[in-house]
């Protein structure tokens with residue numbers, strides 16, 4: 155059984171006199187900074203001058219300064235800017251202002267694990283990765299609950315790294331839901347695998363293949379859309395809340411028998427072999443090199459050509475109409 159913690163297992167005392175510098179005030183930075191401040195920690199915000207976030211963070215009542223100053227003034231430097239720029243911002247502003255005994259803290263371990271940041275040996279390297287988007291991190295906190303998180307210490311220079319890690323996790327509310335111990339390596343490799351094979355990549359491709367199968371067989375695209383895409387969430391919600399058998403118990407007998415016998419025909423051993431290939435490309439660094447070089451060559455255009463294919467696909471065209479019918483005010 156993995157090592158876990160809940161709220162009552164943790165005290166904020168060991169870090170209550172430390173300053174947490176949250177670098178970035180975006181999806182995670184905004185939510186985590188406000189939760190930590192509401193939990194009583196000393197929080198300051200490091201941002202680039204002239205960016206959109208500076209005014210927002212100030213309007214929310216935070217003390218805002220340059221990344222360099224926030225690094226100088228903070229004890230725990232919690233880096234919540236986009237992963238692909240962490241290396242450069244570290245090189246220019248964080249690294250030169252870091253001193254012995256501080257902590258570099260992350261919500262995703264990629265920058266350290268793949269050495270986009272080469273951190274010195276006289277600081278702590280810690281991670282608190284909430285398993286949910288920033289909006290949920292804030293919403294659940296305000297509901298007196300939290301978003302579960304996985305936590306890790308990669309380098310314990312001070313001997314106090316776990317106090318810092320667990321303190322942050324408690325202050326953002328995650329310990330109310332529960333914390334699980336991991337490592338930087340495990341977090342990066344499983345996070346990337348999940349989003350490639352199952353969550354984002356796997357789900358999008360599965361839904362698209364199912365949609366094409368029905369439409370190519372002559373069924374109406376609107377019906378296909380509802381059947382294979384819209385309803386997926388209802389099933390996934392059941393799996394999340396009640397487990398796989400909990401879902402089987404809640405669908406019709408025909409769905410239960412049909413799904414139990416046909417599911418493995420669709421997602422068969424060849425499919426699993428492909429998943430293993432995807433995992434190997436993550437583990438051996440192939441994906442990391444490809445992504446870095448694409449990002450350096452094309453920036454955000456690296457994925458635009460793939461998204462354009464979806465824009466032109468019938469599933470997106472019909473999907474827009476169907477979503478407009480259900481939610482007239484919603485934006486894409």
Ligand code: NDP
Nearest residue numbers: 178179180181182201202205206207234235261262287288
């Ligand atoms: P965002 O894309 O939301 O970060 C944007 C923020 O970074 C803005 O405040 C922006 O400021 C600031 N920023 C951009 N460039 C700079 C710079 N050069 N110097 C200082 N600040 C800068 O990031 P996320 O919240 O999505 O991700 C942060 C971390 O959290 C990543 O490591 C990610 O993997 C991890 N994570 C994210 C999750 C999520 O829900 N998105 C879930 C779990 C982990 P401005 O507006 O002024 O440009």
Ligand code: MG
Nearest residue numbers: 345346348349
């Ligand atoms: Mg993930």
Ligand code: MG
Nearest residue numbers: 262345346349
């Ligand atoms: Mg991820």
